[in-house]
Amino acid sequence: MSDHDEAAAVRPLTLAWVRRHLEVGERIVRTEALHGGITAETRRLTVRRRDGDTRDLVLRTFVDVEHAEDRLNREADALTLLTGTGVPAPGLVAVDPTAARCEYPSLLMTHLAGRTVLDDEGLETRVPLLARQLVAIHALRPAQRPRKYVTLTTADTVVTPKGADAAAWAAAIDVIRRPAPPCEGRFLHRDFQPGNVLFEVPPPGPAGARITGVVDWAATSWGPTDLDVAHCSTNLALLHGPVWGLRFAEAYEEAGGVPAAATSERLYWRVRSGLAFAEEVTSVSQPWREAGRTELTTRTVEERLDAYVTALMDTLG
Template sequence: MTTGEESEGVGTGLDGQGWDATRAWVEKGLSEGERIERAVRLRGGWTSEMRRLDVRGPEGPRSLVLRSFVKPFFVRHAEGLLSREAAVLALLGDTDVPAATLVAVDATARYCDHPSLLMSLLPGTVRLDDEGADDRAVLLARQLLRVHRVPVTAETRPRPYQAWTSPERVGPPGDTRRPELWRRAVDVIRREPPDHRACFLHRDYHPGNVLFSGDGPGLGISGVVDWVETSWGPADLDVAHCSTTLALLHGVPAGMRFADRYAAAGGTLAEDPGAHLYWRLLDALAFAPDAEKVAVAWRELGRTNLTAGVLTRRLEEYLQALFDRYA
């Protein structure tokens, strides 16, 4: 979820065009006298449609966030994704992780037009500019450690992590001049996953899913969103995903520094460099061949310089940097 906005007005967005049932479901759960005044489309995501719902009633105004899956692939998987997010939001309510409060969920679209989840609105904004990226990365590392330390029981432990690529699915860029680099990277993830100590993972932790507020000395993280992929697995995997994203957003050095920042915050990663390399490459190769999927969302939020060519080059340079350090 992001905070890029596109106002849809009270008469659109949740009226007509397949949203009547969803609007009725939301309004049924509101307090007496409350009504939806406006729906505001939140831009920057690609797995689901996100809307801020401005509500007014006897107790004054408030805002909620509605997540709805409308793309066929995600509709098919919505029951698991939204049920998982609902359970995680309930779990995080008693922790120091700034997550939204669950309001309601209809994971199978029994009442809504599309599988949907309704939650509170968190303060802050997504910040993807290069300016201030180093300061934000330090906070990202500290917050990720708090995520990994979320206590769970046998009943609340999330599902085991799932890999997002495999050797057979990796496609190197068609115009690469370093095919041997890609073959070498793929060969690393052909091995069995290294032994690891598992912990609570966000699993999609990156700057696009973290909200910031304040500036300078007052800069802070005000929210962590998008908990549909929450899993149980090695801390290295969450660090890997954030590292890859930082490399694509801000350049390879930014991605290479994040693991050090996580360790400096008190986090523990695999002692064996080869094991850590496995997790880093398992994540990075899931972006191949060109990372265009994430580029679309980032360009919507103003990073128009992140063309497919730029991201492809950064991804390839990042693979080489990983080998230079950990192989």
């Protein structure tokens, strides 16, 4: 495919906007769709420099996404904040949150090395790395706090999976009928999970894995650390089995993370996260199957979610 054909994969107005943010003599020679996300179209753009070398950028475009302006502004602010902090995040190149110059709200950023790893192999190594990375994110103290966290799931909107443990789910739903526990807020990613973490896994195998990047900062918030812990725990439980959801919470504390002191408060956030996933099992599991985890059917993920919620009630309830 020619350079022109590759570049044309980006919408015309957006392509012109991107070109305005390239260095003199640079041109886009290749585009590649990056899969795995739910809300945004994401492309890697290969840019050839005047000296013949290349570099990569990443373009995120929100097509008919609710609150796109807010999400992109939050991501741009987060990427600016994270510069120089040691947290491996992309660098902001440009943002058009209102689609003033693009067809749709868009953000252009630097490309990070590494890839997402969703396989079971090497999980024993990756979970502590994920935990340590999340502790580092929660340690950030920005001069200006992002907006307060939002949770949308209520006791009345929970969708109990078919065949689930009715008693356990009823008890779990009762847990989130209570008011949210008070907390000392921290800087939150709000979608920290394996799909948003890049790893480099050099030979000879998983034991040498290291994190090279954390992406998708569009939901950055201020709130309890337990929210991020609970979200990642639920993702791990559905991807790899309930025991890994429980293990991640332990790894977070072992890495120096500080969750809520009271068991009842930890239960509240972890159950709330699990119940929230019940409303979106299909949308969550589809990208995993596209990434190669074809065995994670909607039914399989529902069964794992049921087992995880039941395990939470058994261990913390």
